[in-house]
Amino acid sequence: MKPLSNFVIHRSKLALFGFIALVLFSLIGGLQAFGNLKGGGYNDPGSQSQKVTNILQSDFNQTDPEVVLVVDMGRSVEDPQSATNAELITQKLLATKGVKTVSSYYSTGKPKELKSKDGMAIYMFAKLEDNAKQAEVAQVIADEIGGNHFGATIYVAGWAPITSEINHVIEQDLVRAESVALPLTLLLMIFVFGSVVAAGLPLMIAGLTILGSFFFVWLSSLFTDTSTFSVNLITGMGLGLGVDYALLMVNRFREERHKKDSTVAQAVETTMLTAGRTVFFSGLTVGLVMLALNFFPQYFLKSFAFAGLVSVGLAVAAALIALPALLNLVGDNVNRWPLFKHRPAKETGGWSRLAKFVMKRPVSVLLITLIGLGSLTALGMNVKLGQVDDRILPKDNRVVLATNQIRERFDGREGSPVEIIVNKGSLDVEQLAINLSKDSAIASVQTPAAVYKDGGLLEQLPAQYLENDNYTRIKAVPYVEPRSPEGEALTNRIRSMYPDIMVGGSAAIYTDALAGITNNLPWAALWIILTTVVLLFLFTGSLLLPIKAVVLNFMSLFATMGFLVWVFMNGNLHWLIGDFASTGTIDSSSLVLVAVISFGLSMDYELFLLSRIKEQHDLGLDTTDSVAIGLQKSGRIITTAALVLAASFFAFASSGVSIMKMLGLGIAFAVLLDATVIRALLVPALMRLFGKANWYAPKWMKWVQRKVGLEH
Known part of the structure; x- marks a missing residue:
């Protein structure tokens, strides 16, 4: 830390303006990031269900339709006028740029599964060009074809419209979240520092962090699929961590300047060696914890790993390069434009x-x-x-209303069938279909020759496209919601009964995605535990304190998970975060995301507190006095930092997308719980019980810590 300190002191202008110039230059690419981001990313690309998808594409030239339309004819679908109107809608769809093929009840031989139970509505499926901006095409279809046209009422559903609506809502949410979080953060900074200049510095660091992060996300999007939700994480973590780290640095600088015989350069140097070291270890810990998301196969989670790592890295770089250089240049002018007198932290007070x-x-x-x-x-x-579906959007969203038509008016989920691939000649396909059709969760089963329902023949079919030289394809239309525990149970039943077949489709995709999370969760947890324990040992030189920190963090995490289940699975707190659909389940990917981010951010406050406690202990104080003075000197900073971070994320709790509500509320709750109950109550209690054991480590471990612990 000493060489970096010397650089920012002796080359302040180069450090400051060079850093700002790099960030501004990065905007050239960063502002293009939004156009490259994608929805989805919840599936496991190495799963059996993905293999089925690949076979459907390569051997059958079949993919799930990106757009599913429900066309309410307002009359019997057997009326000749209904068929005429359907043809007009089909031609309108085919004339839309980006639409490849259209099929419907009429063009596929009038199968019963494509007709509503009341006989007044039909399914229509649109497949989009592979190279098309599918969300944009879906937006055009919803705008120009959805609604009342050609004597019918047209409802537009499917994954492409869902993605389009999510992107649109998130763009609105981002502006609203920033308009709430930024003024609130500024007020908190003014309250803490009492000076407009000092209060503005953390916001400047946060701004540099956010703008710079967009550049790296843009770079990532050029080489790999990157989730559109990563923008929200950059905003939340960039603002929260940027302010947190700057808050710690500026507070320590002002504290040093209140000491007698301390020059500006000396204050900057001491700040770098104390608060700067804490910021470095905190950022390293949070960054390594975020990397745990890379253990999961879904690019939704991998995108957050990269976005989080970039945000943390730039927040640390800005706090350790641009900020100390600026402090060295402005000196005591940091206290200009005071609104009230600032008092440095004392050794006694409410926190002690x-x-x-x-x-x-x-x-x-x-x-x-x-x-x-x-x-x-x-x-x-x-x-x-x-797993997420249309219901993550507001209840009155047009895609949700369209999908509700599917749920309420049709026997099964024809647009989300269970896709079964059988090696040619390996099984009696018709008997397999008969057996599957007896399952209470299946509406019908289609083979190349027939359609079966409830164990009997429903309809004999002419030669179908469901067979080639290698495989036979079976389509089972489920009654149950595909991306749900019931869909998972159905997939597992089929796989256990017939282990030689391959099962795909929406229910299997969800099942495999969940398995991808649960199977890799132990490895992610092990990574988090090991990296956190090692880094906290290097920071403190203690064997016990890192273990204590990890245990307390997991306790906080489990409490947060329970809170989220109570809110989002059971449907509570609508009065606080607005309306959302309670589906009786909670999204697995989002739950993992909240857990990993919360764990990493909670370590911030552990390091903030332990740095002050260790400082007092190194001066010769016993554990009781070290903890009391350490909490007194860090309590206000930890509380303010937690409020800023909580505000940054809680702003997303007003989102129209329920997984963003969960992300915002969950992280805000975890941060506040950790900064209050964990750090202010459990840490002092346990450290008092541990006594001298807090600082124990074998001699060889102490030697390692002195060599690589960045004490100087």
Whole structure:
């Protein structure tokens, strides 16, 4: 840290303006990032269901339709006028740029599955060009064809319209979130620093972090699929961490300037060696925790790993290069335009009294807080995992209304069939279909020769496209919601009964995605535990404190998961975060995302607190006094930092997309829980009980820590 400190002190203008110039230059690419981002990314690309998708494309030239339309004729679909109107709609669709093929009830031989139960509506499917901007094409279809046209009412659903609507809502949410978070952050900074200039510095660092991050996301989008939701993470983490790290640095600089005989350069140097070291270890810890998302196969999660890593890296770089250089240049002008007098942190006060209160009765405090955290954790014991579908959008969104038509008016989910691939000649296909059609979760089963329902023949078919020299394709239309526990159960039943066949389609895609998460979760958790323990040991030189930190973080995490299940699975707090659809499940990918991000961000406050406690212990104070003074000097900063980070993410809780609500509310809750209950109550209680053991480590480990712990 010393060489970097010398550089920013002696080359302040180069460090500051060079950093700003690089960020501004990066905007050339960064502003193009939005056009390259994609929806989806929840599937496992190496799964059996993906193999089925590949076979359907390569051997049958078949893909799931990107757009599914429900056409309400307003009369019987057997009326000749209905067929005429359907042909007009088909021609209008085919004339839309980006649409490749269109099929419907009429063009496929009038199969019963494509007709509504009341006989008044039909399915129509549109497949889009592979190289088309499918979300944009879906937007055009919804705008120009959806609604009342050609004597019919047309509802537009499917994954392309869902993606289009999500992108549109997120763009609106981003503007709204920033308009809420930025003014609130500025007010908090003014309250903490009492000076407009000092309050503005953290926002400047956050701005540089966010703008620079967009450039790297743009680069990523050129080489790999990148989720559109990563923009929200960049905004939340960029603002939150940028402000947090700058808050820590500016506060320490001002504290050093209040000391006698301390020059500006000396204050910057001390700030770098103390708060700067904390920022470095904090950023490294958060970044490595974010990398745990790379253990999962879904690019939705991998995108967040990259976006989080970039945001953290730039926040650290801005706080350790641009900010100290600026502090060295402005010196005491950082206190200009004061709104009220700033008082440096003392060694006694409300936070130290709280710490001493806790440490006088550590067992009682420990038991009470554990009961509270356990109660929250218990709320999550009945969690049912699902996957995102149209219902992540507002209930009155046109795609949701369209998909509800499918749910309510048709026997099965014809647009989301279970796709079964059988090696040619390996099984009696017709008997297999008969057996499958007996399943209560299946509406009908189609083979190349016939359609079966409830174990009997429903319809004899002419030669179909469901067979080639290598494979036979079977389509089973489910009654159940494909991306749900019921869809998972159906997939697993089929696979267990017939292990030699391959099962794909929406239900299998969801099943494999969930398996991809659960199978890789232990490896991600192991990575998080090992990296966190190693880094905290290098930071503190203690063997026990890193283990304590990891255990407390997991306790906070489990409590947060329970809270999210109570809100989003059980449908609570609508009055606070607005309306959303409670489906009885909670999205598995989003839950993992909240868990990993919350764990990483919570380590921020552990490091903020431990740095001050260790500083006092290194001066010769015992554990009780070290904890009391450490909490006193860091309590206000930790609370403010948590409020800023919580505000940055809670702004997304007003989103019209429910997984963004979950991300915003979940991280905000986790951060506030950690900064209050965990750091202010459990940490002092446990450190009091551990006593001298807090600082124990074998001699050889102490030697390693001195060599690589960046003490200087």
